[in-house]
Every structure is written in C-alpha cells, then in structure tokens.
Amino acid sequence: MPRSVLRAYVPATANGRAFAVISLVNAIGTGLYLAASAVFFVRSVGLTAAEVGTGLAVSGVVGFLTTVPIGAAGDRFGARRTLVALQVWRAGGFAVLCLVHGLVGFTLVSCALAAAEAATQPMTQAVASATVAGTDRTRTMAIIRTVRNAGFSVGALLAAPLLTADSVWPYRVIVLGTAAAFLVSALMLTRLRLDGADTVQRKVGPLRAIRRFRDWRYGLLTVLNGVLNLHVTILSVGLPLWALEATAMPAGALPFLVLVNTLMSIVLQVPVARIAEREGGAARSLCLGGVALALCCLALAAAGTPGSPWAAAGVLALGCVLLTFGEMWQATGGWELSYDWAPEDQKGVYLSVFSLGGTGQRIVGPALITSVVIAAGPAGWIGLAAAFCLAALLVTPVTRLLRTAPPAAEPAAPVERIHP
Structure with a gap:
C-alpha cells in the first residue's frame, strides 16, 4: 500500500495518534467480552437465556436514564477527567462481574456497567474532538472508527482459544482481560494534555445543566x-x-x-x-x-x-x-x-x-x-x-x-x- 495512503489512516496530531491507540486498547477489550459474553453468562454466572435477557433489558433502561446526568457531570468536571473515571468504573465493574452468581447480582453489576458504558460514548466523542481542530476532526473520527473495528476483530480472535477450553476460569480470564484493557486506557488518558477536554464548569451542577437543555x-x-x-x-x-x-x-x-x-x-x-x-x-x-x-x-x-x-x-x-x-x-x-x-x-x-x-x-x-x-x-x-x-x-x-x-x-x- 503506498505511503500516502497509509498516512491517510494516521491522525495528524500527536494527541490524535495517542487517542487512536487508546481506542484500539478499548476495542480489543470490548471484542474479548463480546465474543465470550453469552457463554460467560451461562457457564460462569449460571443464568438461563431468559435471565440474561431480563438482566440486560433492565440495565439498558438504567443506561438510558443515567447518560445525560453523567454527561452534565462531564461539563462540570471536564470530559477527559470524566472519561478516565468511567474507564476505571468499567474496569472495576468487569472485575466484580467475575465474582457474581445468579440473576440479582448479575443485574446489579450490569446496571452499574450500563450506566458507565452509555455515558462513555459521548465523553469519548468530546475528548476525541479535542485532540484535533478543524476539518481534521472528521478524518480522525473515521480513523478511530476504523481502529475500533480492527480492535473488535483482534479481541474476538484472542478470545477464541480461551473459549475452546470450555471451563469457568478461562471465561473469567477473558472478562478480567476486558477489565485490564479499560484500566490501561484510563492510565493512557491521564497522559493526554487537552485544554478543551479539561474545561470545568464550576458554577453549574448536573441537574441544573440538564434543566437548561x-x-x-x-x-x-x-x-x-x-x-x-x-x-x-x-x-x-x-x-x-x-x-x-x-x-x-x-x-x-x-x-x-x-x-x-x-x-x-x-x-x-x-x-x-x-x-x-x-x-x-x-x-x-x-x-x-x-x-x-x-x-x-x-x-x-x-x-x-x-x-x-x-x-x-x-x-x-x-x-x-x-x-x-x-x-x-x-x-x-x-x-x-x-x-x-x-x-x-x-x-x-x-x-x-x-x-x-x-x-x-x-x-x-x-x-x-x-x-x-x-x-x-x-x-x-x-x-x-x-x-x-x-x-x-x-x-x-x-x-x-x-x-x-x-x-x-x-x-x-x-x-x-x-x-x-
């Protein structure tokens, strides 16, 4: 592939390139989990298919209701800081998920994870946009989506040999790998220096910010x-x-x-x-x-x-x-x-x-x-x-x-x- 073509898939700024790497780490962790989640719910958590659907449905509603309040907190405390907190939150949630058994525990942890995951997307958009300026924002967004798709595939491939083991601990290792990926991405985010993503609205609380919409x-x-x-x-x-x-x-x-x-x-x-x-x-x-x-x-x-x-x-x-x-x-x-x-x-x-x-x-x-x-x-x-x-x-x-x-x-x- 010509060098000029390859250059089109690399963000123009150092922060943009760093964020693309962070997105890749996130996507690999997500790909690991998506490839194994259904088996993990049944074999490790001990759920039936109907119970999995119930727990995920409840957590989906929780994610819907908490997205905007957490987004308002991002305006108050800064998008990058909020995203770091969400990644640590997700890492802890997936680590705890390895310990739960039964519908109640699964639903509670899934709700906590859903709240963090639903708010992660808009905070990611705010931070990603702060890594670049002008028209290069469009290209950087496209590169990040490309990187994420590649990362999902890599994560799924990494999960394959562990899934063939067909025992509980390999499934838990996959989920712990997802937690580790989110923790690493949180540490990498702390190294970014983005003025726009660290703007703080000290005078506006989350509830008031929501009412202003x-x-x-x-x-x-x-x-x-x-x-x-x-x-x-x-x-x-x-x-x-x-x-x-x-x-x-x-x-x-x-x-x-x-x-x-x-x-x-x-x-x-x-x-x-x-x-x-x-x-x-x-x-x-x-x-x-x-x-x-x-x-x-x-x-x-x-x-x-x-x-x-x-x-x-x-x-x-x-x-x-x-x-x-x-x-x-x-x-x-x-x-x-x-x-x-x-x-x-x-x-x-x-x-x-x-x-x-x-x-x-x-x-x-x-x-x-x-x-x-x-x-x-x-x-x-x-x-x-x-x-x-x-x-x-x-x-x-x-x-x-x-x-x-x-x-x-x-x-x-x-x-x-x-x-x-």
Missing part, C-alpha cells in the same frame, strides 16, 4: 439519528434471523456477511468520511446513510424470492454492502452534526442527549425488528425502508432549523480552565 431542534436531530441507528440491530439481529427464517441461504454463509461488514468498515470508513469535510457534507452524509439503509431493506425484502441458496446469498450480500455504507455515512454525519451544534459550554449534556438516540434504538430496536418487521415479512422491510427514506428527507430541514434559528440560551456560567 431546551433545544427541541437538536432533539429532532437526535430522533432522526436514532432511527438511522437501527442499522446496528439489523446487522446483529434482523439480517441473520431473516436469512435463516425467510431465505434459502445456507446458514454457513452467515459469518461471511459479518466479515463483509467488518472489512468494509475497516477499509472504507476513512475515504467515506471525506464527504463531511465539504460544506454541508455532514448533513449530506446522514441523508445518504438513510438512502443506503432504505435500499438495504428493499434488498432484504427481495432476498426471500430466489429459490437458489447462492442467489439468495448474493442478494443478502448486496443488502449487507448497502447496510455497511449506510452505517458509515450515518456515523460520519451523526458525529459531525452532533458536535457542531452542541454549545461549547454544554458539550457533555448535548452529546449525551444525542447519544440517547442510539441507546433508545438498542432498547427498542430488537423488538421492533423481530416482532414487527420480520413478523410482517417483505412488507415489514418495505415499511422500514419508507421510514429510513423519511428520516433522510427530514435531515436537511432539521439542520436548516439548527442553522437559521438557534435557540435562545441562558448566559453561560463562568468557565475556569484547569490544567493537570
């Missing part, structure tokens, strides 16, 4: 992005279930669809993100994401028609390609628009509010896709395609509202910069 336009953008975030559930739940229940594709081809998504995300996220560097590019990226996801749904609706297994696999592969482009465009547009329209003195609150679209999707999405879309057959996918099209059409008027009629805001409280 009145921006219904930003709320509309959050809802639209949450709808487009359904690509997460389509990939993890909708596509595999639809492929197995309604198409002739052989089950053995499913891993290849996931591989297509992973490889495309690693290779193409940086080039795809360049659209946001142009004037109006972030809104255009979000619109394109909606269109690509609508076309993906139409491909999935058509996948049940071919009687040949490989013809069905080909249509599903096309749907997966479209889904991946939708994912990349949505991520780019959502990242840029959410940051651009968040006031400097309320980044934590605004970015946390924006992240609720994704959190809400994770709560509602599985039931929506399985009980409504798949249950309705091809008509369900066509209906979802229409919803994606509507969301794409609404992006432009909503961003125009944000641009031409910004909400009146209270005078910002005095800001004091603290340097570690």
Whole structure:
C-alpha cells in the first residue's frame, strides 16, 4: 500500500495518534467480552437465556436514564477527567462481574456497567474532538472508527482459544482481560494534555445543566439519528434471523456477511468520511446513510424470492454492502452534526442527549425488528425502508432549523480552565 495512503489512516496530531491507540486498547477489550459474553453468562454466572435477557433489558433502561446526568457531570468536571473515571468504573465493574452468581447480582453489576458504558460514548466523542481542530476532526473520527473495528476483530480472535477450553476460569480470564484493557486506557488518558477536554464548569451542577437543555431542534436531530441507528440491530439481529427464517441461504454463509461488514468498515470508513469535510457534507452524509439503509431493506425484502441458496446469498450480500455504507455515512454525519451544534459550554449534556438516540434504538430496536418487521415479512422491510427514506428527507430541514434559528440560551456560567 503506498505511503500516502497509509498516512491517510494516521491522525495528524500527536494527541490524535495517542487517542487512536487508546481506542484500539478499548476495542480489543470490548471484542474479548463480546465474543465470550453469552457463554460467560451461562457457564460462569449460571443464568438461563431468559435471565440474561431480563438482566440486560433492565440495565439498558438504567443506561438510558443515567447518560445525560453523567454527561452534565462531564461539563462540570471536564470530559477527559470524566472519561478516565468511567474507564476505571468499567474496569472495576468487569472485575466484580467475575465474582457474581445468579440473576440479582448479575443485574446489579450490569446496571452499574450500563450506566458507565452509555455515558462513555459521548465523553469519548468530546475528548476525541479535542485532540484535533478543524476539518481534521472528521478524518480522525473515521480513523478511530476504523481502529475500533480492527480492535473488535483482534479481541474476538484472542478470545477464541480461551473459549475452546470450555471451563469457568478461562471465561473469567477473558472478562478480567476486558477489565485490564479499560484500566490501561484510563492510565493512557491521564497522559493526554487537552485544554478543551479539561474545561470545568464550576458554577453549574448536573441537574441544573440538564434543566437548561431546551433545544427541541437538536432533539429532532437526535430522533432522526436514532432511527438511522437501527442499522446496528439489523446487522446483529434482523439480517441473520431473516436469512435463516425467510431465505434459502445456507446458514454457513452467515459469518461471511459479518466479515463483509467488518472489512468494509475497516477499509472504507476513512475515504467515506471525506464527504463531511465539504460544506454541508455532514448533513449530506446522514441523508445518504438513510438512502443506503432504505435500499438495504428493499434488498432484504427481495432476498426471500430466489429459490437458489447462492442467489439468495448474493442478494443478502448486496443488502449487507448497502447496510455497511449506510452505517458509515450515518456515523460520519451523526458525529459531525452532533458536535457542531452542541454549545461549547454544554458539550457533555448535548452529546449525551444525542447519544440517547442510539441507546433508545438498542432498547427498542430488537423488538421492533423481530416482532414487527420480520413478523410482517417483505412488507415489514418495505415499511422500514419508507421510514429510513423519511428520516433522510427530514435531515436537511432539521439542520436548516439548527442553522437559521438557534435557540435562545441562558448566559453561560463562568468557565475556569484547569490544567493537570
């Protein structure tokens, strides 16, 4: 690969490069856990599948309710300090998870972890954006997403030999490895020197900061992005279930669809993100994401028609390609628009509010896709395609509202910069 191409995958600043490494460590730890979590819950914690679902559902609600208060705390204490605290919190939570047994303990620890994990994404966005300035923020975000996808794959590969041991302690070692990854990333974060990420709002408490949020336009953008975030559930739940229940594709081809998504995300996220560097590019990226996801749904609706297994696999592969482009465009547009329209003195609150679209999707999405879309057959996918099209059409008027009629805001409280 030419050196100029490789350089495009390296952040321009030293802090940006350091944060990319931190993101890689985080992603490897997360990949370890995701690869082994289902087995760990059953073999180590001693849960049934129904109990796992119950515990995760309760923790998902807790994460939804605590995201904005923790984001407001980030405005008060500084995004970097808050992110360091969240990473230590997560490391401790995963270490404790190795000790629990039964539904009650699992649910309590899962709720604590969910609160930290839901708030981590907006704090990560705030800190990552502080590592760069101007248009390079878009490229750095794309690089971080690329690094994270690679890290998930590495973590999953590292978990594979431990999973083959089929005993409790190797499963616990995987979870402890996840805890160690988060602890290492917290230590690395303390070495970053980012003025913007260490800004402290000493005069505004979290509850007051939440009450100050009145921006219904930003709320509309959050809802639209949450709808487009359904690509997460389509990939993890909708596509595999639809492929197995309604198409002739052989089950053995499913891993290849996931591989297509992973490889495309690693290779193409940086080039795809360049659209946001142009004037109006972030809104255009979000619109394109909606269109690509609508076309993906139409491909999935058509996948049940071919009687040949490989013809069905080909249509599903096309749907997966479209889904991946939708994912990349949505991520780019959502990242840029959410940051651009968040006031400097309320980044934590605004970015946390924006992240609720994704959190809400994770709560509602599985039931929506399985009980409504798949249950309705091809008509369900066509209906979802229409919803994606509507969301794409609404992006432009909503961003125009944000641009031409910004909400009146209270005078910002005095800001004091603290340097570690």
